[in-house]
Amino acid sequence: MSFENLGLSAAILKAVAKQGYDTPSPIQAQAIPAVLKRQDVMAAAQTGTGKTAGFTLPILELLSQGTPAKRGYVRTLVLTPTRELAAQVQESVATYGKHLPLKSAVVFGGVSIQPQLAALKNGVDILVATPGRLLDLYQQRAINFDHLEILVLDEADRMLDMGFIRDIRKILSFLPAKRQNLMFSATFSDDIRELAKGLVNNPVEISVTPRNSTANSVEQSIYAIDKTRKSAALIELIKINDWHQVLVFSRTKHGANRLAKSLETAGISAVAIHGNKSQTARTKALADFKRGAAQVMVATDIAARGIDIDQLPFVVNFDLPQVPEDYVHRIGRTGRAGASGQAVSLVSEEEGKLLREIEKLIKRQISRNVLPGFEANFNLADTQLTSGAAKKSTGRSTNSRTKSSASGQDNKIHQRRSNKGEQKSQGGHSTSESAATNNRPPRRQKPLVDLGPKFANRAQTPKSTEPATDNKASKTRNPKPQKAQTAEGVASTQKVDPYANARLKLKSKE
Structure with a gap:
């Protein structure tokens, strides 16, 4: 199948061809026809599957057939969790809508609001926004959603993870009930489905990648490294393998800064990108990394959302993520569009449990390797992989044991407190009676002296x-x-x- 078979106009096909694409990806082949039919869509697609074009292309087609946006109005709203992803989506809109008479804008925090107010003044056909800045603009009455036709939630799972659920519900209350809804998420978790209940109507469900799976084009490997030697080990790997364009994930902002400085000291050009960086600094760091001025980019999970680099060859987990699903998101940055990629994880002894949780999630054992000169004084045990049902059962029993253990400790504390209460109480009341007595307000005792x-x-x-x-x-x-x-x-x-x-x-x- 080619893009010509999907019902897109010549103006859009021209822009697509200019980008070197002639065959749609699986998510594009399924999503584009559904959106063109004005159906609601729920699509499970991970980073690097072409999902952005999967909704951008058909939206441009639909909007080009209608009336342009009037002054102060918005026809399509695309919500994204991060500034980087918002900028990426806007870039896609501008690229594929280059030959169409449509207006678009992107708004997010961290930059001056005045240029954004000016861009919205005359109305836009497509507005890409992060929730926080969108609410600010709405409260200033800079946006009118009465003519809204399409709503897109991009990376809905990440928006929930970042605590945007209240903002999303608030935004939904501003929008007209009659609209087309498109929801794109890496996975369809229970929370996502709960959100979808009040959002999409009889949606077309699309899933192009099995849940929580990793691409076969990504070669995954693990190095057991002592925690204190991780920086030196990473420097060694980059130098002996002559790696370039390496995306390194750090668990914390301060850790990202420290690692970037260590790499620079070792003669490896590096930049750090995280939430504490200004938008200008983040944009410059990403640009330097894309054009090769920086050999390594150290990023936190949230800041890395929206980083879209074609044929990124290497991803390194300097720290394993606390949430196993984030591992899937991380290594999804490489091995895109059929290209090969390499994902390397440096795992300390303390991260053994996190590793086992990740391997259970992706249902595969990751290859263990040894870096000469950095042999660890511990071994990473193999993970006992189980079926989905058994894994869930194990998870429940583990939780039960945890709760039981916590409950047992609470009972011991409660018992000690009860014993003390019994020693102080009169008449030898039982623990329950003593507790009931203690719940009553204290009686005023008669003083031992005359108060006058x-x-x-x-x-x-x-x-x-x-x-x-x-x-x-x-x-x-x-x-x-x-x-x-x-x-x-x-x-x-x-x-x-x-x-x-x-x-x-x-x-x-x-």
Whole structure:
């Protein structure tokens, strides 16, 4: 099948041909016809499958057949989780819509809002946005969605992971009910399907890659490396293999900065990209990496979303991701469009559990290798791969054991607290009775001294509790507070009236 068979106009086909494409990818072959029929779509497609063109091309076709956007209005909204991905989608729109009389814009945070306000003033046919900046613009009444025709959620799973669910629901409340909805996600998790319930209507479901699988074109390998020697090992691998255009994943922003500095010190040009970098710095770093000015780019997971580099040859996991699914996202950056790629992971002893979780997820054992001169003082055990059902069962039992263990610790603490409560309680009440008693507000105990006429209605001094001799108390100028036991066994403090005994003697004489 060729793009000519998909029902696209000559103007779009011309732009596609100029990019060197003649055959649609599997996701494009399935998504484009469905979108052109104005059907809602749920597509499971990982990075590098051509999913961006899968919705960009048919949207351009549909919009070119309608009325251009009016002043202040938006016809299509594309939501993305990160600035980099938003810029990538906008670039795709501009590239394939080059020969069409359509207007597009991209808005995201980290840059001045004024140019974005100006771009939206006359209306746009396609708006690519991140949720936060979109809400800012909407609150400033810079956007009107009354004429919205199409909504796209790109990398919906990542938006949920990043905590955008509330922003997404808020944005959905602004949009007209009658619209076409397209949702693209790496996986169809339960959370994604829950979100889809209130979004898509009788969608066409498309899945071009088995869930949580990795491309066969990516060669995966592991090196067991002591944690303190990872930087040196990475430098060794890059130098002895003469690697260029290496995307390295770091778990933290500070770790990315440290690693980039270590590489620079070793004579390897490197840049770091993460959330603490300004948008200008991130754009420059990505541009330097793409054109080869930087040999290595160290990135965090969130910052790497949207990085689209054709035929990226190497991906290195300097730190294994905490979430196994992120491993699939990471190595999906290489081995695209049929090209080969290499994914290398440097695994410390502490990351053994994370490795096992990843291998269970992708249902394959990753090749273990040894880097001469960096032999680790530990071994990475093979992962016992199980069937999907058995794996899920194991996961549940593990969770049960964890919860049971935590519950057992809580019970021990509760028991110790209960025992203390029983020792303090009167009458030998049971633990449950003691707990019930403790839930009641404490009773006010009668003080052991006369508080004077002002408090006569609140407390009376019982005769039986009068101290036999209290001369010291009466002679003391600044008596110490006296503690009285409350109903809960907690000592409360009452100040002693220095004239109490004098009043008692006067009463006895009367």
